[in-house]
Amino acid sequence: MQWCNLRKTDPRMTVLPAPARRTLGNTGITVSPLAWGMWRSDGSPQDVAVCLHAALDAGVDLIDTADIYGWNGQSGFGDVEGKLGEVLRAMPGLRQRMVLATKGGITPPVPYDQSREYMARALDASLNRLGTDVIDLYLIHRPDVLTHPQELARFLDDAVTSGKVRAVGVSNFTVAQVETLSAFLGTPLAATQPEISPLRIEPIDNGEMDQAMRLDLLPMAWSPLGGGRLMQPKTAREKAVAAALDAVAEELGTSRALAAYGWLMAHPAGIVPIVGSQRPARIIEAAAVIEQRWTRTQWYRVFTAARGVPLP
Ligand code: NAP
Secondary structure (H helix, E strand, O other): OOHHHHHHHOHHHOEOOOOOOEEOOOOOOEEOOOEEEOOOOOOOHHHHHHHHHHHHHOOOOEEEOOOOOOOOOOOOOOHHHHHHHHHHHHOHHHHHHOEEEEEEOEOOOOOEOOOHHHHHHHHHHHHHHHOOOOEEEEEEOOOOOOOOHHHHHHHHHHHHHOOOEEEEEEEOOOHHHHHHHHHHOOOOOOEEEOEOEOOEOHHHHOOHHHHHHHHOOEEEEEOOOHHHOOOOOOOHHHHHHHHHHHHHHHHHOOOHHHHHHHHHHOOOOOOEEEEOOOOHHHHHHHHHHHHOOOEHHHHHHHHHHHHOOOOO
16 A cells, blocks of 8 residues: 555554744744754854854744853853844844844842842843844743742733833743733733753643643743753663654654654644754754654654653
């Protein structure tokens, strides 16, 4: 039987929907189904420019940074935003080609401050470093449990009404924290950014992805390759997950890294993996993931390996 006929008749071969451009909440802003992240950026502004061009030219237009990126435990707060700002000042046309996401609210060594006064200063400092009038998506990096969510909501609403920010979101928030903050917000949250990968599957069944679908939050997956551990697996579980990805990668004619991105993207919440590589060739290679079509069977094989126990 030919493969295309088999696909019509065998439910194991039913393919999941292809990744498409995603929408940032109700803002009308659309983003690529893959993002590029700058956490590991430690080169020069020229290096940043090369990676940024690689991403944009490959169709990856959601660019993720944070005010703390560059911090080495002693100094460097704001450095990565500063380098990106230098690139954008030198090539102003680039800004229009990207959806720019940054984050604030981590204040080493405090470690967190999300008071209205601090966040207002942090946002202005990010805008200055980035050399832009507006940030497309501003995320609260990690929850500060000492700030009342009503105060944080006030800051986020003001950030949008002042025109400094187009959309707001959170990162590393629990389901309850998202729910509570949302109750105080006039502007609905547009995005959430948890750690998700085939090595960290909790958001898939702890309610986070369900909440993202219910509230129309764009889920951005940080460390989609487990921070690189998926590429050099050490523990028995990591090796089993890598082997499951390799098996599907072979069927799809792709690599383990791209299979990991594709696995995340096949979830109905519209998960956007943030590519963490700072190598232009890997960023370009990653963009080919949009060609992938997973079957349900393939997806559940990886999920089962990630769970480590069979599904009921
Ligand atoms: P990742 O994709 O899980 O890991 C990237 C690492 O894997 C890099 O060191 C990369 O090295 C390595 N790698 C090895 N083989 C690779 C391959 N074939 N393709 C791609 N990478 C390969 O992502 P991450 O860097 O940990 O995180 C991604 C982004 O998520 C960050 O840049 C940041 O924007 C965001 N993030 C957010 C939070 C948060 O709290 N919100 C936390 C962490 C990260 P090379 O660079 O040498 O390719």
